[in-house]
Amino acid sequence: MPVTTSNLLPPELMAQLQRLELVTRKVFRGRMKGERRSKRKGQSVEFADFRNYVPGDDLRRLDWNLYARLDKLILKLFLEEEDLHFFTLIDDSLSMGFGDPSKLEYAKQLAAALGFVGLVRSDRVVIERIGQSLRERGPVLRGRKSVWRMLEWLDGVQPADDAPTLAEGVRRFCLRNSGQGVVVLISDLMDKEGYEAAIRYLVARRVDVYVIQVLSREEIDPDIQGDLRLVDCEDGDFAEVTASAPLLKRYKQTLDAFTSGAQQFCAKRGVAYLLADNQTPVADLMSGYMRSRGLVR
Structure with missing residues (x-):
């Protein structure tokens, strides 16, 4: 249902x-028309610019009014959506x-x-x-x-x-x-x-x-204290710890290092x-x- x-x-x-x-x-070339303005020029209905005709261009995009006035072959360019x-x-x-x-x-x-x-x-x-x-x-x-x-x-x-x-x-x-x-x-x-x-x-x-x-x-700010048995939910591995203030401080330092390391690893790539x-x-x-x-x- x-x-x-x-x-x-x-x-x-x-x-x-x-x-x-x-x-x-x-910039990627999409497979279908969408609603996104592309940096490429295409065949939508929204005018973008003109340029001179070169052999091989689509004759349907010629501006015949400009040709009649200037005796030049000019193409209309349109914003393409992708x-x-x-x-x-x-x-x-x-x-x-x-x-x-x-x-x-x-x-x-x-x-x-x-x-x-x-x-x-x-x-x-x-x-x-x-x-x-x-x-x-x-x-x-x-x-x-x-x-x-x-x-x-x-x-x-x-x-x-x-x-x-x-x-x-x-x-x-x-x-x-x-x-x-x-x-x-x-x-x-x-x-x-x-x-x-x-x-x-x-x-x-x-x-x-x-x-x-x-x-x-x-995980970011654990509220724990006393003697604990911590069990890994994925492989069952465990560790017995005493949650003291120094331990929690060291944990937060380790977590900060872990997230900072991930951020730096990503930034370099x-x-x-x-x-x-x-x-x-x-x-x-x-x-x-x-x-x-x-x-x-």
Whole structure:
């Protein structure tokens, strides 16, 4: 039964997102006409400029009125509108199930918001998750009519206990999707094998890459004390600790080093990086941080 309402995209959020538009820092040739002003000249109805005719040009674009006055062959140039290929890749590993709301739930709402902006502008939107097999594809969406299909798919995404490493999940994504455009990876980047290889895979694709690292408020500012047994939700590894003030200070220093390292790693490779916590309203993230980072306008 199709989804008719979803907590991921309440009406008030949709109303705020209507005015936004996805942006790419690179120029790609779209497959279909969209609502985006291209830097290339094309065949739309909005006039852009003139230029002299050269052999091989489309004769239908000649300005015959100018020819009658100037005895010169002049072409009319028009602004071309193009679609944007927009990919969102969600980390659905078990660590993303932590927090209230969970990091995964926050990532899904963020993916829904970005996808909605793309669909409203007739962009080609693809949403996938890290845990997909090589042959399993996410929905390919276009137009407002696809909003509920997108939400239905996102509502079904849950933490996967068999999710591969981040690098393997991104590698599979790259093999499944060969198109150019914008790729947004939403992940906590918490993988014992590291996040570096995953980001390198995306950079090698020559796409416009954005990494949104989502952490829970409990991870950023843990409220714990006393003797604790900490268990890794993904592999069952554990550690027994005493949560003292010096330990919490050292933990926060380590976390700061981790997020700063991710930001620097991305910056050196031309990847836009954003750190978000699960308590920041998605509407604020979209209209504030993402606008300043250049993903939306």
